[in-house]
Amino acid sequence: MRSIWNGSISFGLVTIPVKTYSATDRTSSVSFVRIHEKDGAPVQYRKICELDGNEVPNEEVGKGYQPPGDETIVPITDDDLSRLPMPTAKTLSILSFVDPTEIDPLQMDKSYYLAPNGASAAKPYTLLREALEHHRKVAIGKVAMRGRESLAMLRAHDGALVMHQLLWPDQIRPATEVVPDDVEIRENEMTLAETLMDSLGELDPAELHDDYREAVEELVAAKLEGEEPVAPAAAASGAQVIDLTAALEKSVRAAQGGDTGAESESASVTPLRGRAKKSAAKSTAKKSGTTQRASARKTGAAGTKKAPAKRTAAKKSATAPKAAGGRTKAASAAGKSTASRGTATATSGKSTSKSTAKKTAAKKTTAKKTGKRSSA
DSSP, X not given: OOOOEEEEEEETTEEEEEEEEXXXXXXXXXXXXXXXXXXOOBOOOOOBOTTTOOBOOGGGOOEEEOOTTOOOOEEEOHHHHHTSOOGGGSEEEEEEEEOGGGSOGGGEEEEEEEEEXXXXXXXXXXXXXXXHHHHTOEEEEEXXXXXXXXXXXXXXXXXXXXXEEEOOGGGSOOSTTTOOOOOOOOHHHHHHHHHHHHHTOOOOGGGOOOHHHHHHHHHHHHHHTTOOOOOOOXXXXXXXXXXXXXXXXXXXXXXXXXXXXXXXXXXXXOBHHHHHHHHHHHHHHHHHHHHHHHHHHHHHHHHTSSTHXXXXXXXXXXXXXXXXXXXXXXXXXXXXXXXXXXXXTGGGOHHHHHHHHHHHHHHHHHHHHHHHHHHO
């Protein structure tokens, strides 16, 4: 790696010479060049003077400052900047040590590795790194790089010191315009969300890769070979009303490795109309079952209308002696019982009817005797 800035860290009365290296590599990301669509030739960018319209060579390009709200541009030279009282031009001056949670990630801009510059810088460099790790703090200071002063944060990482350039607090825009109105969150929704967070487990950096870059490389390779690029499958649109609770439940089951069946094929969301159809189906099934049971009851009742006569007569016969006028009620009960039996056998013919009449007379005589004994 090539050092991009040499300076020192001022830690109280301790000075640590350091070299600065870029901690990020953006060359691997996808980048495109602008071309002329008619012939495919690259399009060049030329610096044109707005006053005379002529192209300006790089050696004649300088710096200027335009005050806010003013069209005047004031030329600024490197000599002007070098005479400014900027003690942080070559020194990262540490101002304080704070808890890492006090630094808003929105303030983090660019990241750099710091390495000790020389053998004499190794021990104080290691001491500062170990102190930051042991105390679980980060250092906040100021540094001027490439003609601009900015805030900086130092932290220990993977055996090295890392410097993060920070934006000034007034460079962070407020979030008031993007905050939604008051939304009520139910307790079960919060519980499901936290369960899902725990179920997803830890992140393995080795599994992270740039899918977009790989897709672009495959596209370019296909074009170079004269093949027609294969269009990827269109992703399902998520712009639909969903049942949040159902979506969370499915997500938790999927994260925990549960079998969600056919429902797991969707994008872990359940449309409200789908749930309405299921509810309607369940309601229809319940109504159908209720109708069938009611019909069965009616059929059973119709089929047993003729049978209960014997049980009713027997019950009345058993309870008749307990009431006043037991003889009359007992005889009446016996008569009703005989009548029901006679009705049940009426279809047997006239001969059967005569035989039944004789039996009925005999039973009446027996009932009278029974009534006399009970009254005695």
